[in-house]
Amino acid sequence: MSQQRPDNFSSGPAALPAQVLDQIQKDMWNWRGKGASIMEISHRDPAVLELGTEVEQKFRDLMNIPDSYHVLFIQGGGRGQYGMIPMNFMKQSLPVDYAVTGYWSSVAVKEAERFAPVNRVVDKEGDGFISIPHQSEWNRSQDAAYLHIVDNETIHGVEFPSAPDRQGVPLISDMTSNILSRPMKIENYDMVYAACQKNIGIAGLSVSIINSNIIQEPIFKTSMLTDYRTYIEHKSYYNTPPTFALYVTGLMLDWIKEKGGADAFGEINQRKSAKLYDFIDNSSFYINKVETSCRSRMNIPFVIEKTNLMSDFIDQAGQNGLIGLKGHPVVGGLRAGLYNVIDEDAVDRLISFMKRFERENR
Numbered sequence: 001m002s003q004q005r006p007d008n009f010s011s012g013p014a015a016l017p018a019q020v021l022d023q024i025q026k027d028m029w030n031w032r033g034k035g036a037s038i039m040e041i042s043h044r045d046p047a048v049l050e051l052g053t054e055v056e057q058k059f060r061d062l063m064n065i066p067d068s069y070h071v072l073f074i075q076g077g078g079r080g081q082y083g084m085i086p087m088n089f090m091k092q093s094l095p096v097d098y099a100v101t102g103y104w105s106s107v108a109v110k111e112a113e114r115f116a117p118v119n120r121v122v123d124k125e126g127d128g129f130i131s132i133p134h135q136s137e138w139n140r141s142q143d144a145a146y147l148h149i150v151d152n153e154t155i156h157g158v159e160f161p162s163a164p165d166r167q168g169v170p171l172i173s174d175m176t177s178n179i180l181s182r183p184m185k186i187e188n189y190d191m192v193y194a195a196c197q198k199n200i201g202i203a204g205l206s207v208s209i210i211n212s213n214i215i216q217e218p219i220f221k222t223s224m225l226t227d228y229r230t231y232i233e234h235k236s237y238y239n240t241p242p243t244f245a246l247y248v249t250g251l252m253l254d255w256i257k258e259k260g261g262a263d264a265f266g267e268i269n270q271r272k273s274a275k276l277y278d279f280i281d282n283s284s285f286y287i288n289k290v291e292t293s294c295r296s297r298m299n300i301p302f303v304i305e306k307t308n309l310m311s312d313f314i315d316q317a318g319q320n321g322l323i324g325l326k327g328h329p330v331v332g333g334l335r336a337g338l339y340n341v342i343d344e345d346a347v348d349r350l351i352s353f354m355k356r357f358e359r360e361n362r
C-alpha cells in the first residue's frame with residue numbers, strides 16, 4: 001500500500017513513518033468499528049475518551065513516567081506552552097530563570113517577559129548560538145520560581161548532553177524536537193513538554209508532563225484553557241481536544257515501541273548523527289560550527305562555504321529523492337532533521353549525495 005517516497009529531512013512538521021500513514025488511511029472510513037473516522041465522532045464517545053487514556057498510558061510506559069506526574073494534552077503548540085509556563089508557575093515578585101541557547105529559548109524568554117521578571121542565566125546569542133557554557137558559569141538566581149531550558153534547539157542544532165542540576169529550583173524543559181529520541185530520566189525534570197509535530201505526531205497537539213508538586217493556583221487570573229489545573233481536572237477533555245492529532249500520536253507511540261523504544265532510538269540516533277558530523281568535519285566544503293560537546297543528534301544545520309551553491313544543492317537533492325533540507329529562514333543555509341523516522345540508510349543516501357555534490361562543485 002505504501003508508496004516509494006523521497007527521504008524527508010524536514011525539521012518540522014516532519015515525516016511520518018509509512019506504516020503510520022497506511023494505518024491512518026485504513027482507519028479513515030471506519031475507526032474502531034464506529035462507521036466514521038476519528039474526526040467525525042463526539043469526544044464524549046467512550047471510545048474517544050478511551051483514546052486519551054490510552055495515549056497517556058503509552059507515554060507513561062515509553063518514558064517511565066511516575067504516577068506523581070500528570071500527562072496533559074494541550075493545543076497551541078510549543079509557543080502556547082511558552083505563555084502558560086510563566087502564567088502558571090511564576091511566584092509573586094520572584095525571578096524566573098531562562099537559559100538562552102538558541103532561537104526557541106529566545107522566543108520562550110520573550111514570552112516570559114510579558115509576565116515575570118526574567119533572569120537569563122546564560123545567553124549565547126552574541127556568539128551565534130554554537131555552544132552551551134558549563135553550568136558553573138551560569139548566573140542563576142538564588143530564589144528563581146523555576147529554570148527553563150530548551151533541551152534541543154531545532155534551528156541552531158544545539159542540544160543539552162544531560163539535564164542541568166536543579167539546585168532546588170523546578171526545572172522545565174522544552175523537548176519538542178528530541179522527546180523519545182533517547183532514554184531520559186523524567187525525575188530529573190519537573191516539567192517536560194513537546195509540540196508533537198516533530199518526533200511524535202502532527203501539529204495541533206502538545207504534551208506536557210508535569211510533576212504534581214509544582215502545580216499551583218496561578219498568581220493572576222488566567223483563562224480556563226491557560227490553567228493547567230483545568231487539564232488535570234478534566235483529563236485533557238475540558239473542551240474538544242484535537243482528536244485526530246491525539247490519534248496520530250497514539251500510532252506514533254506504537255511505532256516507537258515496536259522499534260524498541262527510547263533505548264533503541266538513542267543508539268540509532270547517536271550513530272546517524274555521528275556519521276553525518278564526521279562526514280561534515282572531514283570535508284572542507286561543508287561547515288557546521290556547533291561545539292562538539294553540545295551538537296544536536298536531531299537537527300544538523302550546515303552551510304556550504306561557497307554560499308551561492310546552496311540553492312543548487314537543495315534543487316539537486318530534491319531531484320535525487322532528498323527533500324526538506326532547506327535551513328530555517330532565521331539562519332538560512334541547510335539543515336538535516338534526523339528524527340526517529342529517518343533510518344540509517346536515509347543518512348547514507350544523504351551523505352553519498354553530499355559527496356557527489358562536493359566533487360562536482362569543488
Ligand SMILES: *Cc1c(COP(=O)(O)O)cnc(C)c1O
Nearest residue numbers: 077078079080104154176177195
Ligand atoms: C518547533 C518548535 C517549537 C514551536 O512549536 P509551535 O508548535 O510552532 O509553537 C518550540 N520549541 C521547539 C524546540 C521547536 O522545535
